[in-house]
Amino acid sequence: MNAKANKNQLTSIEPAYYEAVTEAIRKEAVKILKEDTVVGVVGYLPGRRKGTATPALVTSVEEAEKLVFSPACVNNLSVYLTKAKKGVLKQGKVGIVAKGCDMRALAGLMTESQLQREDLFIIGVVCPGVYGFGVERTGTLTEANIARKCRECIVHMPEGADVAAGTHAELADLTPEEAEEMARIEAMPQAERWAFWKEHFSRCIRCMACRQVCPFCYCEQCLCDKNRPQAVESSPRPAGNMAWHLVRAMHLAGRCGGCAECERVCPMDIPLNLLNRRMAKELKELYDYEAGLAPVEKGPLNQYKEDDDQSFIK
């Protein structure tokens, strides 16, 4: 966390850095697979198109030698332990490549007893950032193509990983676009805020990608799929959309680590991470809690203090 003090004044992260990280990941993955420490490693393989990467579960040494890390490694892999590859943990210890934001998700899932630390071998990545949406993927990460969430990243160093790949690297002087946008919305008159979100939510097609990609939406049955009684209308109409996004934000309050995967996968470009950020900010102000920095016993909404603020209650 002393990143600010010795902050490198970098304006771009060259491909060489990512190659070094790739090398370190491969070495570690091969080692733990050879030693039978783990049954598999969740990481990234090169995508079929140039400049992309795809999440993968590798189980052999040959495959592990193909693992990569690049700014195209945008996915939060922790979802592959709770939902996408649910059975894998039952077979034994699993290795996982984790950026700072993935680490936050893993810590949150450990907090909620969805994962056990001893079941995981975490290959942490010192991640300078990943690509944003709609940018030129040149192989070099610059201020022009870095993702919005990475501009305000506080977890470049993967705290609590078994090994860390890469050295400290961080772009200098990034404008905090997301914080500025949030401040802009907060400063709006109330009716304008409503209009802003109404417009965004009315675009929602309820594809539920935000739910499917979220490491914390692991409920066997989602409240929003229930229809007896129906809490949230399931068709993509404005009323149900508004309810769905409010329920989503509320259910992630105090849990979301800010990986912004929901926003990345949203086909309609709804700024979902702003809602998550707003809730995180509130819980930090009220209860001095930041989600996912380390596994804790209970989240802020699962505990209480007798002298919690109740100025809003009559």
Added chain:
Amino acid sequence: MHDFEPKIVAFVCTWCTYAGADLAGTSRMQYPPNVRVLKFPCTGRIDPVFILRAFQKGADGVLVSGCHPGDCHYMAGNFHARRRFAAFRALLDFIGVDLNRLQFSWVSAAEGGKWVEVVTDLTERVRTMGPMPEFKELEHEELWSTFAEATAGKSTGLNITGDRSQVLNTPELKEAYDSIS
């Protein structure tokens, strides 16, 4: 034209506030008949989605009321509810809902007078604010109205035909797209 009569939905806990409201009734205290009381085992049982649902179904104001801190029949339900509603209020505020329409209170079984006061205050406040249109309008809106506006070229933030750069995020995709169209 009738004067506006607000619809108030009150989510109350059965052990304290419901008994408090009962006391107000048996003591023959007068309070506005605008309030619809819904009884729950505990404020900890009241999900924020109930409040949303109430607004969507036509409530102009919502009251959530339960036991004073420390008096919960289930030991800590109201403490948990207090944190949850503090967070929920922040969310509603960020979305642009007027928090004056949402009231939280602690009313014990002995506080019939306080129940009357809370309900009267909220009802009168909402009466001066007028009906709550936001959520009700959403109920009657269809998504295609947005699309109709978008295709008519009005500003909705949705630009399907114009800027493709948001969708085509790699040079290869752009190239592929251009070769089709």
